[in-house]
Amino acid sequence: MKYSKSFRKTVFFISLFFLFISCSQQEQPTISFYYWKTIFRLSPKEKNTLATYQVQRLYIRYFDVDLNNQTQMPYPRTPIRFEETSTDFEIIPVVYIKNKVMLDKKLNVLDLAQKTNSFIQQINSKNNISIREIQIDCDWTLASKDNYLHFIEAFKKISNKKLSATIRLHQIKYFKKTKIPNVDRGVLMYYNMGKIAPDSLNSIYDRNIANRYLSSLQHYPLPIDIALPIYSWGIQMRDGKIIGLRNKIDVENLKNNSSFVLTKKNWFSVKTSNFQDGIFYKENDQLKIETISKDDLLEMASDLEKNTTQNPKEIIFYDLDEFNLKNYEEGLFKKIINCF
Numbered sequence: 443m444k445y446s447k448s449f450r451k452t453v454f455f456i457s458l459f460f461l462f463i464s465c466s467q468q469e470q471p472t473i474s475f476y477y478w479k480t481i482f483r484l485s486p487k488e489k490n491t492l493a494t495y496q497v498q499r500l501y502i503r504y505f506d507v508d509l510n511n512q513t514q515m516p517y518p519r520t521p522i523r524f525e526e527t528s529t530d531f532e533i534i535p536v537v538y539i540k541n542k543v544m545l546d547k548k549l550n551v552l553d554l555a556q557k558t559n560s561f562i563q564q565i566n567s568k569n570n571i572s573i574r575e576i577q578i579d580c581d582w583t584l585a586s587k588d589n590y591l592h593f594i595e596a597f598k599k600i601s602n603k604k605l606s607a608t609i610r611l612h613q614i615k616y617f618k619k620t621k622i623p624n625v626d627r628g629v630l631m632y633y634n635m636g637k638i639a640p641d642s643l644n645s646i647y648d649r650n651i652a653n654r655y656l657s658s659l660q661h662y663p664l665p666i667d668i669a670l671p672i673y674s675w676g677i678q679m680r681d682g683k684i685i686g687l688r689n690k691i692d693v694e695n696l697k698n699n700s701s702f703v704l705t706k707k708n709w710f711s712v713k714t715s716n717f718q719d720g721i722f723y724k725e726n727d728q729l730k731i732e733t734i735s736k737d738d739l740l741e742m743a744s745d746l747e748k749n750t751t752q753n754p755k756e757i758i759f760y761d762l763d764e765f766n767l768k769n770y771e772e773g774l775f776k777k778i779i780n781c782f
Contacts, residue, residue, distance in 0.1 A: 471754045471779045474499040475762035476536070476669070483525040487764045492531065495775055499532045501577060501758060504565055507539040507558065509546070516543050516554055518561050524569045533571055534606075535562050538579040544586035544593070551589055555596035562601075575604040577629070582613075587621055594623040608669070611635065611655040614662050628664045629758060632742055633671035633734075638687065640679045644732045646671055649741065656749040667756040670742055670778070672766045674733040680724060688721060690765045693731055708733065736774055743781035753782045 473495040482502060484492070492500070505521040537558055543549065566573060578597065582590035598605045609628040613620045622628075635652060636645040659666070676691035677684060696702045701716040701723070712727040723729070747753075757779050 469753065469755070471667070471757045471782050472499070473497055473775050473779060474501060474756050474758040476758055476760040477502045478761040479503075479522075479763070480520050481523050481525055482527075484528075485764045487767055488762055491762070491767055494772070497531055499534060499756070500762070501534045501536050503579075504535040504537055504562055507537060507543055507554070509540070509543055514546070516546075516549070516557075518558075521561070522565065524565075524571075527569055527571060532575075533573060534575045534577055535565070535573060536577045536579055537562070539593075541581050541583060541586050544580060544582055544589040546589070549589050551592045552596050555593055555600050559597060559601045573603065575606060575626075576601055577606045577608065578623075578625075579608040581608075581610055582620070584619060591621055591623060594625060598624060606667075609664070609666065611652065614666075615655045615658040617658075617662060622664050625664070627667060628662075629667045629669050629756075630659075631669045631760075632746065633669070633760065638677060638684060640677070640682055640684060640728070640730070645677075646673075646675075646732050647734055647738055647742065649745070652742075652745065656745060659746070659749045660751050665752075665755075666750070667754040667758065668746060669758045669760050670739060671734045672739070672759050672770060673761060673763070674731065674766070674769070677730040677732065678721070678723070679728040679730070680726075685727075686721070688729070690763075691729070691731055692765075693733075696729070696731075702729070733769070736770060739770075739774070739778055740781065743778045747782050750782075757782075 474497055475492070477500055491497075502522060505518040507516050508519045509515065510517050543554075562573075562576065565571070576597075578594065580590060594605070594607065605625045606627050606629055607623045607625045609630050611630070611632075614630065632652070633646050636643050636648045638645045673689075674691065676688040678686045678688055693708070696710050697704060699718075701712060701714045702710045703713050705711050708731040710729040710731070712723045712725055712729070715725045716723050743757075757775075759775060
């Protein structure tokens, strides 16, 4: 059957219209941040960033759960101290639980859930904070899976709050083995992909590693939001062995410091022994700087958009810190969410 030229033209524009409507219905993610310091006090730069991007939710690390070296019992480590509070955004407490806690075969899961919730309530009460959601951060494994899943079940009932959990790439790909925690949503930590090692690879982000897992996102049954990295660190090596991770290393300061020599991109050699920020650098030590560039972030967003069946509702940047923010141009975070 043949159609007139005008009819075909009309059909084309109607199809184009409905395609436009369909695309416009895809809501862009909102921008949020993690706050990962032990004292909550926002600098003017941090406040300006929150205002610029109209941030409505801030994920604040309340405390870590670790094992006491002597008693081998779980305890809260380095709890947050609020020097200021704000009603400009919603606070979501984040509790980081070390996997070794969940690996303990004798762990009293119910007791841990009760104490974790109680400590969160104490912090909220002391600082007059009202919450609707709590996030649990734990890189559970097959060996710790049962304790972790039972903890999530118990904690959800006890807290009576909306619950989210961080998810790693391996937990996405192998979810039939690692299982899915009973939470309202997951947050994919799209960083810390490789091993911290004295080689040329970036342990924070490696596209080749990410590509092994990305397609699995299309089959993961839990609603997922995305956490992207905006931090950097230095890996200090001595005689080919790693002796420490050094946070907040200013590359420009190193270039202008006669005690350090740039040997190749993001690699420094210690020319003369010296102290920097309380850290001793011995002559001939090596310092590898791992960073995340603007192009890295845009690449991550593009790859994630192609491999998700539904747009994430939220992109959470790790982490809100004046040192991190100064490395990125204004408006970049908006460009990143525009990729979705």
